[in-house]
Amino acid sequence: MDLTRLRHIVAVARNQSFSRAAEEEGITQPALSRSIAAFEKRHGVTLFDRGRGGVHPTAVGRHVVERARQLLDAVGDLESSLKRHPQGEPGQVAIGLGPLMAGLFLPRIASLLLGSWPGIRVRTLVRPPDQLVAELLNDRIEMILGNNWNLGRVPGTEVIRLGRIEIAYMVRGNHPLAAEKAVLMTDLERFPMASAIQPPPGGARESAGSFVCDNFHVLRETVLASDCVWVSSPAFLAEDLRAGRIVQLTVYGQGATYSDIAMIVRRGRSRSSASVVAAEEIKSFLERSSKDG
Structure with a gap:
């Protein structure tokens, strides 16, 4: 699918006119007509009925326009997200936590992530850390936060100590x-x-x-x-x-x-901004607790 052609289709539907749509898109009317005709020929459909009352989508045209709008909106969201955050704004993050980590840190982490990235979707799994390894290796979670577990020998993983x-x-x-x-x-x-x-x-x-x-x-x-x-x-x-x-x-x-507190991640994988922030918050808390103690 050519995004430019989809944008042309949506513009014609919105303006109910080829000439106004062409002006809006900054191209000539013949060029816009060729773009729509190429789409119709490739997919064997007729998108618009043309008459004295203007241009109106056909039944299949309404379906194409609706789906095209969804695709263009998604592309726009992605472009805006990349502009707002240099590393790419995290749309979602999945974290596995041991029971102690969940009780001690989960409300703190959730508040921090939701406040830093409005609209982010945070998913958590709370289980003993050794039961979360399969979830990590199958990419269903991005990291595990837990205490006192010997997972350094699991192939393809890396254990990062955060404190005690x-x-x-x-x-x-x-x-x-x-x-x-x-x-x-x-x-x-x-x-x-x-x-x-x-x-x-x-x-x-x-x-x-x-x-x-x-x-x-x-x-x-x-x-x-x-x-x-x-x-x-x-x-x-x-x-x-x-x-x-x-x-x-x-x-x-x-x-x-x-008890040592650590994070386990897939070796060689880039970490999302959200996972970095979560790990740094825990590390900072443990450092403050150690000084207070």
Whole structure:
């Protein structure tokens, strides 16, 4: 399809006149007539009925005009997008996130992207990072944001470290263990575990039960309403910790534990502006958290 000919067709339909359409397009009327005739001959159709009352599209002409307008509008949108952003304005971005990353960063990332590019479509998948690899390799998502996973060996991928975040055992403020200065691992095993991933079978904790959910906000509400012990990030629960609704436990013999935060992308692929902005926002947050800590 020749976009110039489509533009000529739309101009004739809009003006209901070959002469006015030619003037609008800045060409002679014979040249415009030849352009329309070439389209009609190539596709074996008649686009316009010509009479004393003016020029009117035929049934097939109305169909062609409608589709031509759609195509020309799409081309115009693309040209405007490329002018507004030197690297090409992202129309959409698909991101895979681990449960902690979603709870901690997803509202922040969504707000930033929607504010930076009005009209952008942001699609997210929240799953344990190892379950997102197939989505990345099949180009259904552009990147994965997650913590503490060994994906550097996956062929065709690249892991970019963004920082680290503290991880600790958490319970509700009036939990039986909350008043203890320090607890033993055997103390923790008496209570159910709240987790974003399925715990391995067996072990002393199995008899205490577990609650598995990949939504950190649901996990938080569950911990506040039960005796569950939860391995989470103080950064995610900062307000609850300050208010005493949730307490961070100290475990005998264990110092501070940190989890590496990383982004995994397809090796050799160009990254969209949206993915770069999302990664930089997370990196900046982790740097600020590290300094505050």
